[in-house]
Amino acid sequence: MKTLKVALLGCGNVGAQVARILLEDASELAARAGAKLELSGIAVRNIEAKRDVELPRELFTTDALALIADADVVIELLGGMEPAGELISAALASGASVVTGNKALLAVRGAELGALAAANGAQLRYEAAVAGAIPILRPITDSLSGDRITKVMGIVNGTTNFILDAMDTTGAQFADVLAEAQALGYAEADPTADVEGHDAAAKAAILASLAFHTDFDLADVHCEGISSVSAADVAAAADAGMVIKLLAIAERLEAGIAVRVHPTLLPRKHPLASVHGAYNAVFVEAENAGELMFYGAGAGGAPTASAIMGDTVAIARRLVADAPVIASGVRGSQPALRFDQIATSYWISLRVADESGVLSRIAALFAEHGVSIELLRQSVVDSADGGSALLRIVTHKSTEAALAATVAAVGKLDVVKEVTSVLRVEGN
Ligand SMILES: NC(=O)C1=CN([C@@H]2O[C@H](COP(=O)(O)OP(=O)(O)OC[C@H]3O[C@@H](n4cnc5c(N)ncnc54)[C@H](O)[C@@H]3O)[C@@H](O)[C@H]2O)C=CC1
Ligand SMILES: N[C@@H](CC=O)C(=O)O
Ligand code: NA
Numbered sequence: 001m002k003t004l005k006v007a008l009l010g011c012g013n014v015g016a017q018v019a020r021i022l023l024e025d026a027s028e029l030a031a032r033a034g035a036k037l038e039l040s041g042i043a044v045r046n047i048e049a050k051r052d053v054e055l056p057r058e059l060f061t062t063d064a065l066a067l068i069a070d071a072d073v074v075i076e077l078l079g080g081m082e083p084a085g086e087l088i089s090a091a092l093a094s095g096a097s098v099v100t101g102n103k104a105l106l107a108v109r110g111a112e113l114g115a116l117a118a119a120n121g122a123q124l125r126y127e128a129a130v131a132g133a134i135p136i137l138r139p140i141t142d143s144l145s146g147d148r149i150t151k152v153m154g155i156v157n158g159t160t161n162f163i164l165d166a167m168d169t170t171g172a173q174f175a176d177v178l179a180e181a182q183a184l185g186y187a188e189a190d191p192t193a194d195v196e197g198h199d200a201a202a203k204a205a206i207l208a209s210l211a212f213h214t215d216f217d218l219a220d221v222h223c224e225g226i227s228s229v230s231a232a233d234v235a236a237a238a239d240a241g242m243v244i245k246l247l248a249i250a251e252r253l254e255a256g257i258a259v260r261v262h263p264t265l266l267p268r269k270h271p272l273a274s275v276h277g278a279y280n281a282v283f284v285e286a287e288n289a290g291e292l293m294f295y296g297a298g299a300g301g302a303p304t305a306s307a308i309m310g311d312t313v314a315i316a317r318r319l320v321a322d323a324p325v326i327a328s329g330v331r332g333s334q335p336a337l338r339f340d341q342i343a344t345s346y347w348i349s350l351r352v353a354d355e356s357g358v359l360s361r362i363a364a365l366f367a368e369h370g371v372s373i374e375l376l377r378q379s380v381v382d383s384a385d386g387g388s389a390l391l392r393i394v395t396h397k398s399t400e401a402a403l404a405a406t407v408a409a410v411g412k413l414d415v416v417k418e419v420t421s422v423l424r425v426e427g428n
Pocket of ligand 2: 081129130132156157158160186187188194199298299300
């Protein structure tokens with residue numbers, strides 16, 4: 001199997017997670033990519049700095065250019081305009097492919113770097129740059145390439161959503177919440193980029209460029225941040241059944257494409273209103289597909305690293321002739337569980353005789369089968385039926401096998417008139 005040398009530039013929140021995944025999941029990644037992805041080195045400013053992940057010291061170097069010269073794939077996670085721009089250019093010019101999450105750079109120099117990649121037969125991929133872990137750029141460029149997109153609208157900045165959400169739900173102060181977002185690794189090195197909307201504007205420019213097949217840059221985006229949103233605004237919105245979200249909107253109007261970022265009032269019933277914390281969500285409207293919504297973690301080290309790794313594997317697949325066409329593995333490489341091995345939580349409704357001792361007999365049968373009860377409620381007494389009680393039981397997680405045996409045993413009790421329903425519960 002071919003080996004591809006992967007050079008990592010930067011070992012901060014995202015870079016450290018990318019290094020961890022490359023080392024921990026090496027064999028799985030090789031199987032998916034059709035090539036070994038060898039982490040050839042990590043360019044940092046200070047080799048001795050303390051990092052989130054323990055990594056072999058010999059991987060670190062301060063010579064980014066030397067690392068790039070020897071690489072097939074370069075992952076840029078330094079952030080900022082320079083030296084990121086210069087290093088990405090050097091990589092592409094040498095024919096190496098590049099993965100980056102650097103929306104600030106791409107929103108200004110994306111077209112130029114894309115052209116440089118094309119001229120050198122290199123790939124430039126940047127799924128992580130917009131909405132972190134959420135696959136949004138590839139759906140727009142690949143899955144929807146046979147449709148005509150009319151509007152893209154979303155929450156694309158985790159830090160500001162985290163702040164606005166905390167102000168809305170807990171009445172927290174702006175400054176305290178910002179510090180928390182920084183500590184959690186969501187904020188940019190200079191959080192002004194988040195708070196003033198510049199980060200969302202960069203993402204809006206990238207989204208608009210891909211959705212509307214035209215190069216838009218930061219200067220084309222009207223941008224207002226959330227620094228002027230007060231606690232009183234948030235409270236007044238809540239009073240009116242609304243919530244304030246920082247939205248990035250790119251839409252096709254009769255005269256052209258409008259791209260904007262600003263705090264926006266949304267009715268609470270709108271799906272974007274229920275996007276909490278650092279989560280992101282992007283609505284896409286296309287002429288034939290209609291409305292689509294993409295939701296997930298928009299920021300954070302590991303989620304963003306997921307998108308970086310997806311792009312790295314995609315690059316590798318195109319670089320090696322014998323790459324697997326489909327990402328799935330060999331049948332049998334993972335056990336396929338039988339249904340009775342699955343554990344879930346259940347909701348069981350029973351019609352029982354309304355007499356003393358019934359509940360304890362039923363509860364004892366559940367205990368005997370190792371199915372633990374989370375909630376037991378006697379909801380209605382039906383006197384027309386010779387005195388029936390309707391019982392609703394919600395269980396903790398147990399296996400299908402244990403549940404089936406429990407329900408069968410309970411159904412045989414003389415005091416149980418009917419097992420009226422057994423439903424499985426998710427998301428509780
Ligand atoms: N953190 C997140 O949630 C997300 C980040 N991104 C993007 O990913 C990139 C990296 O973000 P983070 O890891 O959060 O930033 P970070 O600030 O945690 O890490 C960047 C690292 O690069 C190092 N660095 C900067 N200049 C350098 C140089 N010249 N030579 C060597 N090392 C240098 C810094 O010391 C730092 O350790 C940025 O472009 C950011 O916009 C994208 C999506 C989400
Ligand atoms: N600072 C950004 C990180 C991801 O792009 C954010 O808060 O969304
Ligand atoms: Na993404």
